[in-house]
Amino acid sequence: MKKNNGSDPVLKQRKPWEENENTVWLASTLSLNRNVEKFKFPMKLDAERERQLIGVISKELMANKYLVKPTLISAEQATPLQKQFLVEHFLTTESFQQAHAGEAFIIDESGEFLITLNVHDHIHFQLLDVQGELESAWNKLVQIETSLGSSVNYMFSPKYGFLTADFNQCGTALNAAVFLQVPALVHTELVDAVLEQLVDDSFYVTGIQGNPTEIIGDILVVQNNYTLGISEENIIANLRAFTTKILVEENSTKSKIRHEDNAEIKDRVSRAFGILIHSYQIEAIEALNAISLLKLGTELGWMTGITIKDLNKLFFNCRRAHLLQQCGDVKQEEILHTRAEFIHKTLSNVKLTI
Amino acid sequence: MANNSEEEEQENNNNNHNNNNNNNNHNGAELERPIECTECRRPIAVHYTEIVNNNFIETAMCAECPVLRHKLQGTPHSEQTAKKADGSTGLACGNCGTTLESIRVGTPLGCEICYEVFDDIILPEMAAANRLPPRILSNKKNQPIHLGRTPGQSQEINPSLRLLALNEALSEMLKSEDYEQAAWLRDQIKALTEKRQENDEKK
Numbered sequence: 001m002k003k004n005n006g007s008d009p010v011l012k013q014r015k016p017w018e019e020n021e022n023t024v025w026l027a028s029t030l031s032l033n034r035n036v037e038k039f040k041f042p043m044k045l046d047a048e049r050e051r052q053l054i055g056v057i058s059k060e061l062m063a064n065k066y067l068v069k070p071t072l073i074s075a076e077q078a079t080p081l082q083k084q085f086l087v088e089h090f091l092t093t094e095s096f097q098q099a100h101a102g103e104a105f106i107i108d109e110s111g112e113f114l115i116t117l118n119v120h121d122h123i124h125f126q127l128l129d130v131q132g133e134l135e136s137a138w139n140k141l142v143q144i145e146t147s148l149g150s151s152v153n154y155m156f157s158p159k160y161g162f163l164t165a166d167f168n169q170c171g172t173a174l175n176a177a178v179f180l181q182v183p184a185l186v187h188t189e190l191v192d193a194v195l196e197q198l199v200d201d202s203f204y205v206t207g208i209q210g211n212p213t214e215i216i217g218d219i220l221v222v223q224n225n226y227t228l229g230i231s232e233e234n235i236i237a238n239l240r241a242f243t244t245k246i247l248v249e250e251n252s253t254k255s256k257i258r259h260e261d262n263a264e265i266k267d268r269v270s271r272a273f274g275i276l277i278h279s280y281q282i283e284a285i286e287a288l289n290a291i292s293l294l295k296l297g298t299e300l301g302w303m304t305g306i307t308i309k310d311l312n313k314l315f316f317n318c319r320r321a322h323l324l325q326q327c328g329d330v331k332q333e334e335i336l337h338t339r340a341e342f343i344h345k346t347l348s349n350v351k352l353t354i
Numbered sequence: 355m356a357n358n359s360e361e362e363e364q365e366n367n368n369n370n371h372n373n374n375n376n377n378n379n380h381n382g383a384e385l386e387r388p389i390e391c392t393e394c395r396r397p398i399a400v401h402y403t404e405i406v407n408n409n410f411i412e413t414a415m416c417a418e419c420p421v422l423r424h425k426l427q428g429t430p431h432s433e434q435t436a437k438k439a440d441g442s443t444g445l446a447c448g449n450c451g452t453t454l455e456s457i458r459v460g461t462p463l464g465c466e467i468c469y470e471v472f473d474d475i476i477l478p479e480m481a482a483a484n485r486l487p488p489r490i491l492s493n494k495k496n497q498p499i500h501l502g503r504t505p506g507q508s509q510e511i512n513p514s515l516r517l518l519a520l521n522e523a524l525s526e527m528l529k530s531e532d533y534e535q536a537a538w539l540r541d542q543i544k545a546l547t548e549k550r551q552e553n554d555e556k557k
Contacts, residue, residue, distance in 0.1 A: 035466070037466065040449070040450050040464055040465040041450075041462060041463060041464055041465060043462055043464065044450045044451075044452070044464040044465060120462065132516070133513070133516070134515075134516075135511045135512065135513040135515050135516065136513055138511050139510050139511060142503075142508065142509065142510075146506060146508060149505050149506055150506070153505070154505045155466045156504065156505050157466075157469060157500075158498075158500065158504075159499050159500060160469055160476070160499070160500060161500035161502065161503075162503075162505075163466050163469055165462035165463055165464075166462045166463075167462075167463055167469070167476050167479070167480065168480055168483055168485045170469075171499075171500050171501075171502065172500075172501075172502040172503065174502075201484060201487075201488075202487065225484070225485065226485060226486065226487045227485075228480065228485070228486065228487075228490070228499065228500060229486060229487045229489055229490040229499055229500065229501060230487050230489075230501060230502070231501045231502035231503075232502045232503060232509060232511070233502075233509070233511050233512075233515075234501075236511055236515065237515050237518075237519075240515050240516060240518075240519045241518075241519045241522060244519040244520060244522070244523045245523060247523075248523050248527065248535055248538075248539065251535060251538055252532060252534070252535045255534055255535075
């Protein structure tokens with residue numbers, strides 16, 4: 001399948017972010033690493049075998065009934081903008097900019113599936129879920145994995161489970177991540193204490209760019225730490241139980257802020273609003289942090305003229321590749337200004353009511 | 355290098371096991387890691403000083419460094435590097451050429467055969483990286499290590515896990531008498547149950 005009518009299969013992806021009304025549980029991703037028997041892992045695989053592998057896998061997946069009009073994009077075909085767009089859209093903590101010949105991506109029109117080929121492992125299935133339904137997302141992911149598994153043999157050993165290039169990922173080879181936006185916990189400075197109390201070794205918490213010390217946009221990314229020696233169902237059940245607790249803490253902090261009529265938080269929300277509508281140029285991270293405070297303000301009824309859905313949309317659209325995709329040809333040095341203008345436009349009807 | 359006294363203690367400790375090692379020239383300056391371990395990110399635990407023909411060779415290594423092991427086992431440094439040059443030293447995978455040394459510094463495995471070749475070190479390495487659940491570390495005999503799916507096995511997860519988690523949180527909130535959160539959770543549970551029932555009726 002090739003690009004046609006100028007409609008770019010990557011950049012036209014909008015779903016499922018268009019309709020995301022989630023407050024705390026922003027999204028979750030599930031991914032599975034699989035490798036094909038008789039082929040060495042990608043790092044040791046020569047170019048000819050890499051091509052062969054992509055041929056076999058993509059042929060099957062292009063005809064897969066669980067994917068909606070899938071598209072194959074080889075890494076050398078993909079533009080830097082497309083690669084960055086994929087990173088933003090699928091909330092991957094890893095950059096694809098280094099992807100080189102012999103690697104490929106498969107996406108489909110649902111906007112929920114990303115399959116990367118030959119990056120660290122032969123196949124990396126990833127599913128994006130904004131419904132908060134980890135369990136049914138898992139069931140969907142397994143359908144695709146199983147249907148591809150009927151035509152290729154996955155590497156598997158009874159002792160180590162599914163084999164992966166990084167042995168720290170073997171076993172279920174499942175990575176589940178939940179993205180929780182917790183502005184109330186962050187700005188009341190309770191977040192560290194809450195995490196310390198709740199986190200054990202089965203999880204780790206990081207930021208959206210994969211750096212645990214840099215929490216961007218008040219988003220905690222909670223991921224499973226163990227892939228071997230624990231079943232998929234247990235991984236998901238543990239994650240579910242853990243994130244429910246954080247959800248409750250965040251909500252309880254929000255209502256406390258509301259009851260206390262917390263002046264400090266009101267000030268932060270007002271300032272964030274000021275930055276967003278009065279900046280001439282703005283960095284993505286600064287914007288994401290301020291937008292999170294606006295979400296908090298909206299939920300607490302401190303502002304009118306915007307919905308959570310709009311703010312979630314803005315959260316994605318002001319990131320670099322999404323911004324460039326919408327605003328067309330922008331020179332490198334004008335990006336910050338373009339972002340500021342884009343945000344002004346989106347927030348033009350918003351009023352503070354505090 | 356944060357803590358000098360601790361390092362020196364370990365260094366002395368190291369000396370006890372090593373005859374051709376001398377420590378009196380140590381000045382606490384930044385030391386080089388062994389060339390083989392330049393990618394190693396583990397904290398430095400051992401300072402190793404070697405005297406060959408009146409020359410001091412100082413190296414800094416982590417406690418598990420494979421180079422350190424070679425040195426402590428008495429393989430002369432020159433012989434060891436010579437061996438390395440023709441690639442015949444240490445354990446390596448016959449299928450893809452991945453070596454034990456490269457795995458110890460965090461390079462991924464090369465092929466499925468590696469899992470057999472390096473069978474003895476995979477679980478200890480995972481345990482050291484804190485990637486094994488306590489169940490496996492407790493080391494009861496005859497219990498399977500891998501749990502979960504096998505290829506082709508369909509394994510549906512019960513969608514009511516979400517309800518279970520909410521219910522659990524609800525009972526905790528009731529226990530701690532946070533009735534506002536309890537009410538919120540109750541609403542969530544109600545909405546979810548109604549949605550499920552609707553879906554079931556449609557089916």
